[in-house]
Amino acid sequence: MKVFKRASYLLMAVTLIVLMSSPSLGKEVNAAVDTTRPVIQPVADAKIPFSDIDTWKPPKPIAKDNVDGDISEKVVHTFYHNIVGASFNSLEEARKQLKAGITITVKYIVADTSGNRAISVSATFTPVDDDAPKDTIAPIIKRMRNIRYRYGTNFDKWIPKSGKAYDNVDSDISDKIVLKYYTAEGTPLVDLEEARSVLNKGKDVVVTYDVTDIAGNKARTRKVLHDVRNIWGIEPFDPPTR
Numbered sequence: 001m002k003v004f005k006r007a008s009y010l011l012m013a014v015t016l017i018v019l020m021s022s023p024s025l026g027k028e029v030n031a032a033v034d035t036t037r038p039v040i041q042p043v044a045d046a047k048i049p050f051s052d053i054d055t056w057k058p059p060k061p062i063a064k065d066n067v068d069g070d071i072s073e074k075v076v077h078t079f080y081h082n083i084v085g086a087s088f089n090s091l092e093e094a095r096k097q098l099k100a101g102i103t104i105t106v107k108y109i110v111a112d113t114s115g116n117r118a119i120s121v122s123a124t125f126t127p128v129d130d131d132a133p134k135d136t137i138a139p140i141i142k143r144m145r146n147i148r149y150r151y152g153t154n155f156d157k158w159i160p161k162s163g164k165a166y167d168n169v170d171s172d173i174s175d176k177i178v179l180k181y182y183t184a185e186g187t188p189l190v191d192l193e194e195a196r197s198v199l200n201k202g203k204d205v206v207v208t209y210d211v212t213d214i215a216g217n218k219a220r221t222r223k224v225l226h227d228v229r230n231i232w233g234i235e236p237f238d239p240p241t242r
């Protein structure tokens, strides 16, 4: 009797070990308890040039699941009209909306084989008119008056007048004006401090006012501080832009 009991314990133990190490059984158990959502990788918002709309397709995001692996092929998308929020499924309709200048949202969803749904991912696509005329007009910068001064004038606290600039597209860009200082011969001076010390020596200083609009068009004006003794000093150089 005792031997039989011992044998049956042994049998139970062996059965348990076999069951636990069975690979096929392990898999079934895992699949049955998969409660982990798949993950869709984010899709970046993008601007679609008008000329690309006819061939545009929404990008396909990668989706991965802990059990099913790569399920990117199963990702489904829906288009949304951005203003009214109405959904539609046809790519043709999406292109039509984009052509009408309307931003659309593409929402992506996917589920794993156990029915767990990924948190949806959305991206917006905005049409941009690439035929719009480019800004080729330079900003207008206010002309600065030259100054004649007498030798002995103290320039220790001198500050040049700030410039004014206006652009056809960017509007007031006065705060973008960059000042640079040069000698009359065109040698760049490091800063205002150096310009002051040159002026204190009775030499001429050229101040340039440069401004660039967002499209890259440049404008410049300059101001000359001229010691009255330097009358023979011909017109100071015109520093190159930059």
Ligand SMILES: [Ca+2]
Pocket (backbone or CB within 6 Å): 034, 035, 036, 037, 038, 065, 066, 067, 068, 112, 114, 116
């Ligand atoms: Ca899963």
Ligand SMILES: [Ca+2]
Pocket (backbone or CB within 6 Å): 135, 136, 137, 138, 139, 167, 168, 169, 170, 213, 215, 217
């Ligand atoms: Ca401009």
